[in-house]
Amino acid sequence: MRRSRSLSGSIGRVWPGAAAVVLFTVFAFPVYWMFATAFKANKDIVSDTPVWFPTRPTLDHFTKAVDADGFWTLVGNSLTVTLVAVGLSLVIALLASFAVARMRFKGRKSFILVMMMAQMAPWEVMVIAYYMIVRDAEMLNGLLPLAAIYTVMVLPFTVLTLRGYVAAVPKELEESAMVDGCTRFQAFVRVVFPLLAPGVMATSLFGFITVWNEFPMVLILNKDPGSQTLPLWLTGFRTTFGDDWGATMAASSLFAVPILILFVILQRKAVGGLTSGAVKG
């Protein structure tokens, strides 16, 4: 009786640690495997027993991915739509969130509700209608419609999150700046905006991830290879290169690295922002 209790006691102390290590492995492994495969020599990739560590690392796969047809065009396209959409939605959302957080006006509540509904809009399901609209405007295979749609896609989240950050800046700071002779606009730019910077960064990170990843819309709107973005290229990569897993994983790594770095750095702030924007309480 006694022995079994002390045994279960030590199990009770050990299992959380053991579970943590096992779970870490489970969650990190696919990411590790992507990088490991990308650096492995082909012989080690297509081997009947997996080679767990890239013992003979090579950059061949990365060269192959980067040298693929139109890679840099696609990088340019992806960066263009992402930066335009995130930048534009930030500017628009800053204006709106300032109004919502600092001013009382008729329709304020409805505006917030519309934003909350828009945040849950099922874009994936509405692609046919977007295709028809863009086709009727004769703008298929252009970056402009894509950037515009992405802007609206990340706008609601940006507004709702920034609203929280603006509200968190004490009003007195702004008022005292206005007493000192600033206009409301100047007070905003000089006093509120610098305090918002961390929030703006965290918010834009999520916008960045959403747009960088977006797949269904570009799949439908931009069939022309010169106007595609990286997600489309990546999903087609395997077929194009005939199951060349080394190159496919190198391409995935190149695609994932910017996001992984940004995310790990900004995670703490970003999580706060996400919860305050999407789920309250």
Next chain:
Amino acid sequence: MSAQTEEVPATRPAPPIGKGGAPPSRPRGERAARSVPYLLILPAVLLTVLLLGWTMVKNGLLSLQNLNKRQLIRHVTEWVGFDNYGEVLGSSEFWSVTGRSVVFTAVNVVLIMTLGCLIGLLLARLGTRLRLLLALGLVLAWAMPVVAATTVFQWLFDQRFGVVNHVLDGLGWHAMADFNWTSGQLSTFFVITVLIVWQSIPFVAINLYAATTTIPKELYEAASLDGAGSRKQFTSVTFPFLKPFFLATTFLEVIWVFKSFTQVFAINEGGPDRLTETLPVYAFQEGMGSQHFGMGSAISILTIVILLALTAYYLRLVLKQEEDEL
């Protein structure tokens, strides 16, 4: 109400801006001040109405048209009323896809919430170093872009050289040594589910952990003074405190999983034999793939209706909460 009185002093210092100063300019200045918030939200409203509102309307209009490849090329509009809906609702295929989507969503959400909450509670129990380790693993999975993750999972589950088959074979399940995961309905869904659950758990776990840190310590002290054991503490303190969070997250996951397109499509394009198509993929294949745009639009509208029905309870909750707060 109290909010309105609060705003007055904030607008007080405004007069110095209007340099005109004299009495006649005051009402005009006030009217201008009153229009400021509307000007500020105008760009956001315009963009949303034009690119989201209009698309919704367009989606509805398209669903009332007979619009196939022929009509598309000739630019003709053929109104057919609710024929598309009749045809969709009358087809057994639609209902089997709907049932499949609901089951798929339920399985994923139950797995995500159960495992996510368990891992979140585990995070709260761990020491600093192990917690950071586990959090790092979670953040890596969370941050992994969906498209890259999909490619990596295809490689993990590759028939010939995939590491999953190798490990299963090594563990003694030799039938799996050369198993083709995308050859069957259930096994394809298995891969998609592992992928989605793997990617969604971190959000739940990390946020749940963050929520537990906001539980006041005094509550636990009071509970243990009252003689509550750790199980009783969980049911009387931890769980009630986390319940609103749990509810909100569950519904967010329902929305996210139900409308997930990229994972389902990119793993096997809805195959084999269209057996893993969920509603968003089905709408896409019918509309864009078979070029029955009207039908596809009708399916997409029905999908949105089903999604609304599934999440109506949560939406009402959120709206009510906002009403109370504003």
